[in-house]
Amino acid sequence: MKSTRLCLACGNAFVPLRHVPRQQYCSAKACQRARRRDWQSNRLCNDSDYRDNQARAQAKWRADHSSYWREYRAAHPAYRERNRSMQRSRNARRDSRPIAKMNVIRLPRPLDSGFYLLSHADDAGVGKMDAWTVHIAVLSGPTAPPT
Ligand SMILES: [Zn+2]
Structure with a gap:
């Protein structure tokens, strides 16, 4: 049997394929x-090699298709509207104080692993047109500051 x-x-029961003895997904x-x-x-x-390869491949694709998202947004107004309303609600949630301060007492929030937009500090605030999409994998958190 x-x-x-x-x-x-x-979560459904399935019979593994004969040629895939270790099958875990139906x-x-x-x-x-x-x-x-x-x-x-x-x-x-x-796998940091895989991660680097993916980042390079995505950067190359973006460079080769620099107008893709602009055209996609123009052709999909519902997508554009959804993005805008989600950004508005993120902005509303965001602390209104400037992100960088000269004398920060509060620690920055811990960094989660995920995709981030990275741009040169000199260009900050100009917009996200020249931002890199990078994946950050947090391997360990910051240690507690000396008191
Ligand atoms: Zn399934």
Whole structure:
């Protein structure tokens, strides 16, 4: 009798394919997408070569398709509106004090792993047109400051 197991994505029971003895996700399209997504996010966290390669490939793609997002936004007004309203609510939540101060007493909030927009400090405030999208994986947090 074939043994069934539970899919890591949808939780349904499935019979592993004969040629994939260690199969952990069922064959449903959404679950296979979840498998690839999990594989990639795991790889981004644990493989610095892969991370660098992905960042380089994405930067090259952006350089080769510099007008892609501008044209996408122009062709998809609903997408553009959603972005704008989400940015407005982020702005409303944001502390209105300037981010950088000469005498900061408060510690900056801890940095989470994720994608960030990076731009040269001289260009800060000019806009995000020349910002790099970078992935930062936090390996350890800051140690407590001396008191
Ligand atoms: Zn599934």
